[in-house]
Amino acid sequence: MNAKTADKIATALIVTIAAIIILILAGLLGYILIRGVGHISFDFLTSPPETIRAGGGIGPQLFNSLFLLVLTMIITIPLGLGAGIYMSEYAKPGRGTDFIRLVVEVLSSFPSIVVGLFGLLVIVNLFGFGFSLFSGALALTVFNLPLMVRITEQGLKSVPREQKEAGLALGLSKWKTIRSIMLPIAIPVILTGTILAAGRVFGEAAALLFTAGMSSPRLDFSDWNPLSPFSPLNPFRPAETLAVHIWKINSEGLAPDAPEIAAGASAVLIITVLLFNMIARWFGRYVHRKFTATK
Amino acid sequence: MQALIDIDQLDLYYGDFQALKKVSLDIPEKAITAFIGPSGCGKSTLLRTLNRMNDMIPGTRIEGSIKVSGKDIYSSDVDVETLRKKVGMVFQQPNPFPKSIYDNVAYGPRLHGIADKQRLDEIVESSLRAAVLWDEVKDHLKRSALGISGGQQQRLCIARALAVEPDVLLMDESTSALDPISTLKIEELAQELKKRYTIVMVTHNMHQAARVSNQTVFFLNGEVIEYAETEKLFSNPVDSRTEDYISGRFG
Numbered sequence: 001m002n003a004k005t006a007d008k009i010a011t012a013l014i015v016t017i018a019a020i021i022i023l024i025l026a027g028l029l030g031y032i033l034i035r036g037v038g039h040i041s042f043d044f045l046t047s048p049p050e051t052i053r054a055g056g057g058i059g060p061q062l063f064n065s066l067f068l069l070v071l072t073m074i075i076t077i078p079l080g081l082g083a084g085i086y087m088s089e090y091a092k093p094g095r096g097t098d099f100i101r102l103v104v105e106v107l108s109s110f111p112s113i114v115v116g117l118f119g120l121l122v123i124v125n126l127f128g129f130g131f132s133l134f135s136g137a138l139a140l141t142v143f144n145l146p147l148m149v150r151i152t153e154q155g156l157k158s159v160p161r162e163q164k165e166a167g168l169a170l171g172l173s174k175w176k177t178i179r180s181i182m183l184p185i186a187i188p189v190i191l192t193g194t195i196l197a198a199g200r201v202f203g204e205a206a207a208l209l210f211t212a213g214m215s216s217p218r219l220d221f222s223d224w225n226p227l228s229p230f231s232p233l234n235p236f237r238p239a240e241t242l243a244v245h246i247w248k249i250n251s252e253g254l255a256p257d258a259p260e261i262a263a264g265a266s267a268v269l270i271i272t273v274l275l276f277n278m279i280a281r282w283f284g285r286y287v288h289r290k291f292t293a294t295k
Numbered sequence: 296m297q298a299l300i301d302i303d304q305l306d307l308y309y310g311d312f313q314a315l316k317k318v319s320l321d322i323p324e325k326a327i328t329a330f331i332g333p334s335g336c337g338k339s340t341l342l343r344t345l346n347r348m349n350d351m352i353p354g355t356r357i358e359g360s361i362k363v364s365g366k367d368i369y370s371s372d373v374d375v376e377t378l379r380k381k382v383g384m385v386f387q388q389p390n391p392f393p394k395s396i397y398d399n400v401a402y403g404p405r406l407h408g409i410a411d412k413q414r415l416d417e418i419v420e421s422s423l424r425a426a427v428l429w430d431e432v433k434d435h436l437k438r439s440a441l442g443i444s445g446g447q448q449q450r451l452c453i454a455r456a457l458a459v460e461p462d463v464l465l466m467d468e469s470t471s472a473l474d475p476i477s478t479l480k481i482e483e484l485a486q487e488l489k490k491r492y493t494i495v496m497v498t499h500n501m502h503q504a505a506r507v508s509n510q511t512v513f514f515l516n517g518e519v520i521e522y523a524e525t526e527k528l529f530s531n532p533v534d535s536r537t538e539d540y541i542s543g544r545f546g
């Protein structure tokens with residue numbers, strides 16, 4: 001077999017594999033969307049669920065998912081950025097950093113049900129945060145933090161050495177160089193990674209079952225005081241997210257339209273994650289242009 | 296002429312490898328000093344000790360002393376950031392920040408605490424003029440620095456270094472990535488700048504060293520082989536190895 005035929009066969013093989021993967025993905029997405037989109041309406045997105053009767057919505061669950069996302073990111077982003085900057089710029093490379101990196105890898109690949117049980121034992125019971133959004137956010141931080149650290153580290157490592165040296169040679173301190181030269185260059189990478197990590201929060205169910213809980217109190221959407229127990233903004237209330245809701249109605253839903261609701265909710269979930277990814281890409285490019293004055 | 300930089304018995308080790316061996320040099324003020332020598336002989340290493348850029352490389356060790364204006368720059372009470380402000384650097388590859396032309400020049404002064412817009416405007420203009428770039432870019436200061444030519448970018452980097460008001464300018468093969476016309480422009484610029492600044496340049500281009508520098512140092516394997524007035528070193532070298540090198544017999 002000469003090089004040319006080998007090349008042709010390899011190309012054909014790669015194209016076939018790619019096509020199969022795209023087909024599977026498209027099929028999966030299409031199936032979920034086609035089954036669910038018809039059920040989505042303004043009412044469905046805003047009204048609370050019903051246990052026995054038909055016609056329930058997913059309003060509180062959608063809100064919970066978004067709110068949990070914000071909470072998780074408030075915890076993850078500062079910690080992840082800080083640790084990533086430390087790992088990439090301050091820690092002396094050696095056994096210590098290798099070990100931290102290993103731990104980070106292991107943490108981020110933990111099965112989520114294990115993290116959920118850990119959350120139940122430690123966060124919910126031992127620390128006494130109970131079933132709450134806050135407990136859920138901490139549990140999700142367990143996977144998202146490692147991701148965030150790695151993304152930050154990679155982002156900073158991708159900054160050309162010349163840029164860093166240029167900053168230092170101007171007499172800028174290390175921190176000023178990192179903050180004002182390296183981070184802006186790294187930001188598209190960090191931002192895109194962050195938003196991808198955020199997508200994971202949205203889809204997570206297993207880790208939340210035992211931490212954020214499987215029920216929501218009757219939320220009063222006119223009460224925005226974060227301390228009152230029925231306020232949607234109270235982080236210490238239990239909260240069922242969209243993904244958990246889908247799991248629940250699929251396994252024990254009593255309403256006659258449970259399958260439709262599950263399908264609709266799944267479609268909403270997928271659409272939200274897709275939107276997230278698109279916004280991430282667009283925003284990353286936008287910020288990059290803004291920071292670098294390239295047109 | 297007075298020596299601004301006084302290097303005395305300097306040894307530098309990268310781990311076990313000794314990159315500089317007992318280097319002693321006096322670099323005079325307001326003149327151009329060129330470092331020449333074959334690849335790997337330690338020119339960049341010595342240049343980067345002058346603004347302590349080697350500090351970043353783990354495992355480097357230094358013995359001997361370097362004094363700038365009489366002050367040992369490796370003594371423990373020296374502030375590295377202040378030193379680097381006084382000893383600016385221009386690199387081999389033009390490395391403007393991915394920002395506007397204006398912001399590139401204003402960067403150092405801004406981060407060193409100058410916030411006044413008018414003052415910054417003045418610094419930007421005078422630095423760009425000093426780098427002979429002003430006339431070419433004055434009408435589009437807000438454009439990205441990545442959009443101008445390599446030669447212009449290198450002059451922008453010089454302007455950026457000048458904006459923090461250094462006394463010394465280190466240039467590490469700063470024209471080697473440029474075309475002949477841009478190279479010539481930078482050489483002319485260096486001639487102009489030496490009236491106000493002390494310039495130390497590394498070059499692989501013997502003609503460049505002969506054309507622009509006042510004195511030349513020839514290195515080999517981390518040692519200073521010969522140090523003399525440029526004219527003398529090129530016309531009448533004392534050491535046979537210098538002669539071999541400048542006549543192109545090795546290196």
Ligand SMILES: Nc1ncnc2c1ncn2[C@@H]1O[C@H](COP(=O)(O)OP(=O)(O)OP(=O)(O)O)[C@@H](O)[C@H]1O
Pocket residue numbers: 309312314332333334335336337338339340341352
């Ligand atoms: N970070 C480093 N770690 C270990 N050795 C190094 C390091 N940097 C340089 N060296 C070694 O030190 C010696 C001097 O290097 P240096 O870069 O100063 O040479 P140079 O004269 O500038 O060469 P060139 O003309 O190719 O730029 C070389 O042998 C090089 O391999």
Ligand SMILES: [Mg+2]
Pocket residue numbers: 338339340467497
């Ligand atoms: Mg070099």
